[in-house]
Amino acid sequence: xxxxxxxxxxxxxxxxxxxxxxxxxxxxxxxxxxxxxxxxxxxxxxxxxxxxxxxxxxxxxxxxxxxxxxxxxxxxxxxxxxxxxxxxxxxxxxxxxxxxxxxxxxxxxxxxxxxxxxxxxxxxxxxxxxxxxxxxxxxxxxxxxxxxxxxxxxxxxxxxxxxxxxxxxxxxxxxxxxxxxxxxxxxxxxxxxxxxxxxxxxxxxxxxxxxxxxxxxxxxxxxxxxxxxxxxxxxxxxxxxxxxxxxxxxxxxxxxxxxxxxxxxxxxxxxxxxxxxxxxxxxxxxxxxxxxxxxxx
DNA sequence: CGTTGATCCTGGGCGC
DNA sequence: TGCGCCCAGGATCAAC
Numbered sequence: 100x101x102x103x104x105x106x107x108x109x110x111x112x113x114x115x116x117x118x119x120x121x122x123x124x125x126x127x128x129x130x131x132x133x134x135x136x137x138x139x140x141x142x143x144x145x146x147x148x149x150x151x152x153x154x155x156x157x158x159x160x161x162x163x164x165x166x167x168x169x170x171x172x173x174x175x176x177x178x179x180x181x182x183x184x185x186x187x188x189x190x191x192x193x194x195x196x197x198x199x200x201x202x203x204x205x206x207x208x209x210x211x212x213x214x215x216x217x218x219x220x221x222x223x224x225x226x227x228x229x230x231x232x233x234x235x236x237x238x239x240x241x242x243x244x245x246x247x248x249x250x251x252x253x254x255x256x257x258x259x260x261x262x263x264x265x266x267x268x269x270x271x272x273x274x275x276x277x278x279x280x281x282x283x284x285x286x287x288x289x290x291x292x293x294x295x296x297x298x299x300x301x302x303x304x305x306x307x308x309x310x311x312x313x314x315x316x317x318x319x320x321x322x323x324x325x326x327x328x329x330x331x332x333x334x335x336x337x338x339x340x341x342x343x344x345x346x347x348x349x350x351x352x353x354x355x356x357x358x359x360x361x362x363x364x365x366x367x368x369x370x371x372x373x374x375x376x377x378x379x380x381x382x383x384x385x386x387x388x389x390x391x392x393x394x395x396x
Numbered sequence: 397c398g399t400t401g402a403t404c405c406t407g408g409g410c411g412c
Numbered sequence: 413t414g415c416g417c418c419c420a421g422g423a424t425c426a427a428c
Contacts, residue, residue, distance in 0.1 A: 342408085381400075
């Protein structure tokens with residue numbers, strides 16, 4: 100679920116609340132989600148540090164403390180929510196709602212693996228049903244973050260000067276795989292996952308099974324723009340909530356209503372009415388319009 | 397070096 | 413109602 104637009108939505112939700120607050124205490128209840136290098140007691144060193152910034156690179160969310168970085172990757176089902184125990188609906192997660200009552204907060208449950216208590220009494224909770232998510236702790240020395248991103252093979256970062264046509268074209272070098280696989284590779288463009296890969300290929304009018312090596316320059320240029328377009332739209336609509344994604348307030352996004360191909364198998368293409376086709380490419384469900392995205396150019 | 401496929405988890409939906 | 417099976421938005425690493 101959480102691809103760049105979802106992580107950015109969470110980041111924007113957290114940043115104004117977290118910046119300036121103190122991380123009072125941190126408890127990890129399932130150490131599987133904790134990166135091995137952080138399991139040696141480095142955690143207590145975080146307590147008492149002030150939160151200076153909340154940033155993002157690809158699908159990684161970075162909380163910059165005074166002397167450390169606390170990094171979250173949400174995997175497939177990860178959720179990072181801000182909870183105010185003093186709020187009226189704080190406990191409603193655990194009881195039956197009636198009438199117009201709403202519950203936008205997640206009370207901790209058996210899937211909540213990291214509990215962070217903040218200086219103002221609120222909590223930052225990391226919850227992840229499938230446990231594919233990870234939490235990393237780095238010392239905040241120069242180059243540490245850069246090395247972390249290099250270790251995780253992160254490629255071009257959309258919406259930065261990093262993401263320019265020259266670099267994009269260069270990233271096609273020695274690539275023979277299919278377009279869908281290329282887009283899922285974080286070493287190509289960081290932050291694109293299964294949903295936005297399908298949407299970007301539709302936006303660019305490119306068949307997902309075409310080889311990266313077979314694209315003309317004009318087609319690469321279309322893909323370059325399309326990736327930005329679909330990510331931008333995803334952020335604008337607050338992320339895509341198919342199953343698990345919620346923002347930092349526990350609310351669903353609206354981008355699932357704006358998708359052209361993902362999850363629309365058999366439904367008419369919104370541009371040409373041709374039924375959307377679903378196949379499997381590199382073990383991932385792949386959706387496309389056979390008419391708008393022809394196999395041969 | 398690039399690419400492919402298996403694998404880590406849990407829960408929901410579906411068919412029987 | 414219950415059970416088994418398949419599916420799910422990600423990243424890594426062994427093997428080719």
